[in-house]
Amino acid sequence: MRQILCYSLVSSLLKSTMRSHTYIDSLGSARMMAQVLDGKSLAKDIKDELKLKIQEWVNRGHRAPSLKCIIVGDDPASHTYVKNKVEAAKYVGIDAETIKYEDTLTEAELINAIKELNADENVDGILVQLPVPETMDERKVCNTVAPKKDVDGFHIINVGQLCLDMPTIVPATALAVIEMLKRFKIETFGRNAVVVGRSKNVGMPIAMMLHSDKRHDSGLGMDATVTICHRYTPKEQLESFCRNADIIVTATGIPSLIKADMVKPGATVIDVGITRITDEQGKTKLVGDVDYDEVRKVAGALTPVPGGVGPMTVAMLMHNTFQAAQRLRDTTTN
Amino acid sequence: MRQILCYSLVSSLLKSTMRSHTYIDSLGSARMMAQVLDGKSLAKDIKDELKLKIQEWVNRGHRAPSLKCIIVGDDPASHTYVKNKVEAAKYVGIDAETIKYEDTLTEAELINAIKELNADENVDGILVQLPVPETMDERKVCNTVAPKKDVDGFHIINVGQLCLDMPTIVPATALAVIEMLKRFKIETFGRNAVVVGRSKNVGMPIAMMLHSDKRHDSGLGMDATVTICHRYTPKEQLESFCRNADIIVTATGIPSLIKADMVKPGATVIDVGITRITDEQGKTKLVGDVDYDEVRKVAGALTPVPGGVGPMTVAMLMHNTFQAAQRLRDTTTN
Numbered sequence: 001m002r003q004i005l006c007y008s009l010v011s012s013l014l015k016s017t018m019r020s021h022t023y024i025d026s027l028g029s030a031r032m033m034a035q036v037l038d039g040k041s042l043a044k045d046i047k048d049e050l051k052l053k054i055q056e057w058v059n060r061g062h063r064a065p066s067l068k069c070i071i072v073g074d075d076p077a078s079h080t081y082v083k084n085k086v087e088a089a090k091y092v093g094i095d096a097e098t099i100k101y102e103d104t105l106t107e108a109e110l111i112n113a114i115k116e117l118n119a120d121e122n123v124d125g126i127l128v129q130l131p132v133p134e135t136m137d138e139r140k141v142c143n144t145v146a147p148k149k150d151v152d153g154f155h156i157i158n159v160g161q162l163c164l165d166m167p168t169i170v171p172a173t174a175l176a177v178i179e180m181l182k183r184f185k186i187e188t189f190g191r192n193a194v195v196v197g198r199s200k201n202v203g204m205p206i207a208m209m210l211h212s213d214k215r216h217d218s219g220l221g222m223d224a225t226v227t228i229c230h231r232y233t234p235k236e237q238l239e240s241f242c243r244n245a246d247i248i249v250t251a252t253g254i255p256s257l258i259k260a261d262m263v264k265p266g267a268t269v270i271d272v273g274i275t276r277i278t279d280e281q282g283k284t285k286l287v288g289d290v291d292y293d294e295v296r297k298v299a300g301a302l303t304p305v306p307g308g309v310g311p312m313t314v315a316m317l318m319h320n321t322f323q324a325a326q327r328l329r330d331t332t333t334n
Numbered sequence: 335m336r337q338i339l340c341y342s343l344v345s346s347l348l349k350s351t352m353r354s355h356t357y358i359d360s361l362g363s364a365r366m367m368a369q370v371l372d373g374k375s376l377a378k379d380i381k382d383e384l385k386l387k388i389q390e391w392v393n394r395g396h397r398a399p400s401l402k403c404i405i406v407g408d409d410p411a412s413h414t415y416v417k418n419k420v421e422a423a424k425y426v427g428i429d430a431e432t433i434k435y436e437d438t439l440t441e442a443e444l445i446n447a448i449k450e451l452n453a454d455e456n457v458d459g460i461l462v463q464l465p466v467p468e469t470m471d472e473r474k475v476c477n478t479v480a481p482k483k484d485v486d487g488f489h490i491i492n493v494g495q496l497c498l499d500m501p502t503i504v505p506a507t508a509l510a511v512i513e514m515l516k517r518f519k520i521e522t523f524g525r526n527a528v529v530v531g532r533s534k535n536v537g538m539p540i541a542m543m544l545h546s547d548k549r550h551d552s553g554l555g556m557d558a559t560v561t562i563c564h565r566y567t568p569k570e571q572l573e574s575f576c577r578n579a580d581i582i583v584t585a586t587g588i589p590s591l592i593k594a595d596m597v598k599p600g601a602t603v604i605d606v607g608i609t610r611i612t613d614e615q616g617k618t619k620l621v622g623d624v625d626y627d628e629v630r631k632v633a634g635a636l637t638p639v640p641g642g643v644g645p646m647t648v649a650m651l652m653h654n655t656f657q658a659a660q661r662l663r664d665t666t667t668n
Contacts, residue, residue, distance in 0.1 A: 095560060139500070160494030163542075165535050166367070189567045198545055200498050208497075211532055211562045225571060227561040228545045232524040244574075 006190060023297060028240035034299040037184050037270075039176075046179075047092050048317055054093040057326070065123040065325035067096040067151065068117050070085065072110065072136075073103035078129045085127075088314045094125075094321055107136040110146050124325035127317070131276040137170035148328055151320040163208055165216035169320050174205035176271050176312035177249055178220055186247065186268045188222035189214070194241050196289070197251035198230040198256070202272055206249055238255045238262075250289040266300035272309045337589040352542055357631060368633040371518050371604075373510075377645035379579035381426050384652055388427040399484065401430040401660035402451050406470075407437035407446065412463045419461075422648045423646055426458075428655055441470040445478050452480040459485035460660035461651070466482075481664055488535060501548035503654050508539035511583055511604050518635065520581065520602045522556035523548070525641075528575050530592070530623070531585035532564040536606055540583055544610040572596075584623040590626045598635035606643045 021033040058064055067089050069082045083097055089096030101110070110132070113177040115122045126149045132141055142154040151156055153171040162169030170178075181188060193210045197203035206246035207228045212221030223299055227241045250258050263269060273289030288305030296302055303309055392398055401423050405415045416618060423430030435444070439577045444466070451457045460483045463467045466472055476488040481587055483491055487505040495502030504512075527544045531537035541562050546555030576582055576596040584592050585606035597603060607623030622639030630636055637643055 011657070139498070150578075154490055156494035156498060156500075158494075159497050160490035160492075163497045163538065164490060165492050166490075166605065190568055192571060198547070204497065207562075213532070213564075223564075223566045223577070225563050225567040227559065227560065227575075228541075229559050230547075230557075232544065232557045234524055237526060240466040241559070241579075 025297075031297065034269075034296045034302040035184075035295075037268075037301050037303045037308065038179065039303055039310065039312040040178065040306075043315035045087060045152060046312075046315040047318060048137060050092040050315075050322055053318065054322055057322075058093065058168070062325075062329060063122070064093055064095045064312065065124045065322050066122055067127070067321045068099055069095050069096060069127050070101070070110070071129045072097045072101045072105050072330055075131075075192055076233045078131075082129050084314055085317060089321070092318050092322075094318060095128055103133045105133075107140070110141060113163045114141070116143045118144075118149060121200065123149065124328055125321040129154050129173040137221065144324070148331070149324055151324055152201075153205070153320065159200075159205075160223060162205055162218070164223060165212050165312040167218055170209070170220065170316075171201050171205050172320060173202050173251075173309065173313045174209065175220075175316040175320070176309050177206050177208050177272065178222065178288075179246070179314055179316060180270065181222065186301065188224040188247060191224050191246035192227070192244055193222075193224040193247040193249065194227045194229060194245040195249045195251070196229045196238065196242075196249055197272075198228055199251065201228075202251040203228065206251070206272075210247075210249075234289060252289050254289055255287045256289075256291045258291060260291060260294035263295050263298045265298055267298075267300040268301070269295055269299045270309065271303050271305050274305055274310060275305055359631075363504075365631065367628045368603075368636040369494050369518075370630075371514055371602075371635050371642065371644040372636045373514065373637055373642040374640075376514065376517060377649035380646075381651040381652060384426040384649075384656060386400050388656055392427065395455070396659075396663060398427055398429045399458045399656050400456055401428050401431045401461070401655045402436070402457055403430060403461050403463060404444070404447065405432060405463040406439050406466055409465075412465075416463050418648055419651060421516045422652055423655070426652050426656075428652060437467045439467075441474070442476060444470065448478045450476070452478075452483060457483065458662055459483055459655035461486050467581075477619065482665070483658055485651060485658055487539075487654065493534075493539075495550070496539055499546050499552045501552055503658065504543070504554065504650075505535050506651040506654060507536050507585075507606060507643065507647045508543065509554075509650040509654070510544050510643050511606065512556065512619035513650060514604065514637065514643070514646055515556065515581070515602070520635065522581060523557040525651075526561070526578055527556075527558040527581040527583065528561045528563060528579040529583045529585070530563045530572065531606075532562055533570060533585065536585045537562065537564075537583075540585070540606075544581075544583075557623060586623050588623055589621045590623075590625045592629060594625060594628035594632045597629050597632045599632055601632075602635040602645065603629055603633045603637070605637050605639050608639055608644060637650050 022030045023033050045231050055134055071082050086096045086098055117126050119174045124147045128141055132138055139160050143156055147155045147157040153169040155204045195203050195207040209220045209223045211226040213222040214223050231236050234327045239262045243264055247269045253273050253275050255275050271288035271290040276284050277287055278284050286306045355362045357367050359365050381662050405416050410518050412645040420430045420432055451460050460479050462475055466475055477490055481491040492502045529537050529541040531570045543554045544556045544558045545560040548555040548557050563572050573596045577598055581602045583604045587607050589609050605622035607622040609621055609623055610618050612618050620640045
């Protein structure tokens with residue numbers, strides 16, 4: 001069972017979602033700007049593909065895939081994320097429901113609620129929007145979700161399978177990065193990749209797929225030489241590893257960490273960071289880890305923030321949910 | 335529960351197990367040779383520590399830890415490995431038994447045998463000597479061993495826990511490398527490490543511990559910047575990454591892959607490779623991945639083959655077995 005999506009639309013996608021422009025440098029020469037890897041547009045195309053597949057699935061007599069999104073407390077960012085996920089689900093034909101709890105909910109109550117959803121045959125996917133309140137053990141909560149319904153891919157068993165290159169459910173953001181590299185035909189085989197940030201939900205799984213053997217069962221291996229940098233990588237070493245990289249994936253939440261002089265001309269830069277900052281005019285805006293305007297003059301391809309990895313994450317979550325529904329059906333009918 | 339072993343003997347160990355010598359270079363100057371990280375001697379000390387602890391454990395009224403080593407077929411190397419493990423077990427006071435099967439054994443029969451050992455309260459550790467016959471699915475066999483008795487650390491759940499920096503059973507060879515770095519006080523924090531080889535039992539778990547956050551629950555994180563190189567890393571890139579590394583861990587089985595001009599003066603080189611070759615006199619001998627005699631003139635510290643990581647692997651397997659016995663006891667009495 002390979003997790004490669006349908007590539008039928010790729011050639012048309014490439015035209016619509018890769019944009020490049022020229023600019024005039026300080027000596028008056030026209031130079032090529034990096035191609036912008038438009039995640040929003042690609043995510044739309046992937047959702048359209050999924051919508052068709054889910055329609056076929058339902059036409060074959062299956063019920064629509066079903067996703068339950070649990071949110072505890074009133075963090076506005078979390079509510080926005082869940083709202084986006086539920087909207088995307090509705091768009092592709094997934095029956096999604098948000099289950100809201102006050103932050104007075106106890107860990108035991110949350111665990112019971114998850115267990116009920118685990119046992120419910122009419123539920124295919126369960127996600128618990130993180131962070132959970134500090135009174136709860138996040139790891140314990142993630143491990144309560146049945147691995148087959150764990151569309152976030154955070155359960156120990158799903159992580160173990162990922163790290164052993166076995167078919168599994170991959171954390172959506174990590175899968176989004178790998179899917180963008182594939183869809184935009186960025187060569188990774190034998191290339192140098194740097195992953196900046198070692199979080200267990202993003203940096204670690206990305207590094208795992210980037211370095212792994214493509215011939216293994218998951219089909220997600222990218223065969224790159226991968227360097228994992230993090231908060232304790234000295235600045236000059238981070239700069240040096242990045243300058244030597246064909247692909248930089250950054251996921252730190254540090255605005256402007258990746259500057260133009262750290263990027264090899266023509267390299268691909270995937271920006272997973274997302275931070276809300278206040279600009280000089282006092283307006284708030286979302287920025288990534290990359291000094292976008294300057295890096296665009298050097299890189300070969302670059303994801304914007306917003307509109308890059310973010311919308312792709314939501315699309316891959318929908319992919320995971322449909323995959324969970326299909327596998328659960330395979331299990332119950334076999 | 336932290337997996338740090340007792341360090342009481344470290345200072346005396348360091349004297350006895352780190353050796354360095356001088357040599358005369360081509361210009362007639364005396365130069366320092368790398369310290370030889372003597373795994374055999376360190377392994378002996380660790381086994382002596384374990385022997386004491388197990389004696390105390392038994393004196394407190396527990397039965398001796400029990401290890402079952404399953405071997406299928408008649409591969410001579412596999413039989414030698416198992417013999418060494420059983421001998422080490424006896425030395426430290428672990429009650430070890432080898433269970434031998436003909437290679438006509440079916441996968442189903444092996445799985446049943448493992449399940450019986452899983453259910454047996456008098457068994458703490460189970461290992462299946464790899465490789466199993468080609469008629470069997472190695473992954474399925476590894477996942478049949480109960481995670482708490484899986485002293486090889488190959489079960490999906492143990493791998494998942496390792497990759498999430500949770501307390502777990504770590505594959506013995508990977509743990510041997512990390513333990514040598516700790517015992518010989520090789521600084522890893524913020525340093526550059528290269529892991530050559532991406533196997534799931536050796537290279538991958540080593541890279542995982544080397545790059546991880548020391549403050550996490552497992553206590554095994556080493557906070558190094560880690561580059562994972564493999565068969566598809568171009569030769570000149572492998573050379574360049576190695577030359578920039580403070581620590582090189584190589585686990586490829588390719589003799590003389592790591593040459594002196596690839597090693598930064600003063601770097602630590604850990605050689606996990608072990609290959610039997612025939613020398614110019616027609617004699618067979620065991621060699622590692624490292625061009626030992628030449629690299630010794632450049633490196634700061636270096637493990638020999640044989641007598642480096644190999645004996646340490648056996649010692650760490652004993653550590654894993656005693657740990658499994660303790661945890662199983664904790665589980666049944668709580």
